[in-house]
Amino acid sequence: MFVRSAEIADEKFLWAMLYEAAYARAQGIDSPDDLRDIPGLGHFVEGWGAANDLGVIGGFDGVPLGAAWLRSLTSEDPGYGYVDDDTPELAIGVAPEGRGTGLGTALMSALLDAAREKYDAVSLSVRLENPARKLYQRLGFVDVDGSDHTNRAGTTSVTMILRFR
Template identity: 40%
Template sequence: MNYSIKPFEMKDLPFLWEMLYQSIYVPEGQEVPSLAILKEPAIEKYLNHWGKEHDHALIAVNENNHPIGAAWIRLLDQENAGYGFVDNNTPELGMAIESAYRGLGVGKDLLSRMMDFAEDLGYSAISLSVDPRNKNALRLYENSGFKKEYEDDGGSWTMKKDLQHQK
């Protein structure tokens, strides 16, 4: 499958919101939440008022230049901590791939490019939150070097990847 990865442009913001929605893991047999979940403060903080200094995203597009996936990082502070918060200097990662393109390496490539990008920006690590029942995502993160920092009350894992800075 042919696809490429491009830097985020503001015209991609609606797609980023769609990817935020798709990044919410729903275990099999549970009801999928409505789009209204994106307005909940714990969720909207990941993209609300996007475009600040520490907001960065990459978009995967297919051969027709249609977006098929995204990875983004945002630096949140202790007062506005997200689910994957570890400290004030570590951006949290979010990512999702359109269902038709999962399992084809797009997520692996996006994640790898985002880690390189974060390192080039001077970050020493990135973090994320993942439900360990989401086996495909968990495997991707573990294979990419993310380590479990702790488990929250809801069972999600906060994971962190230290970046190399060997350039």
């Protein structure tokens, strides 16, 4: 297994991982390119490499299969896990062939270690039935009171936050 820092050149791969993170295929979205026009999603990747962007890419045998990254979003253009302008939102996606291998845990651990030095907290949005929710809880994330919301597909998500200080 390898985990490395995400670079500007990884933007296309981040789109593919956002597609996985958003369970886009199950919602009838045909390709990662179609995510660009969905409010609340495209800003997680568009123009990757800004000053506050932080991310990691990981996989096996030199093949990238997952990514975890943070973006600082604002109240004017928030994501689903928005808390405030000072708390970056986390996204993580792992290709189907990388799931269940420990890659997601390795990506989260590496990203959170780096984020701890730069931010006071990080947030994310997760579907209540997503098995990754247990990982987030093990890592110290807690639900933000009153943050649950149901999307157009009828699934309920909650915002979670991990405070470093």
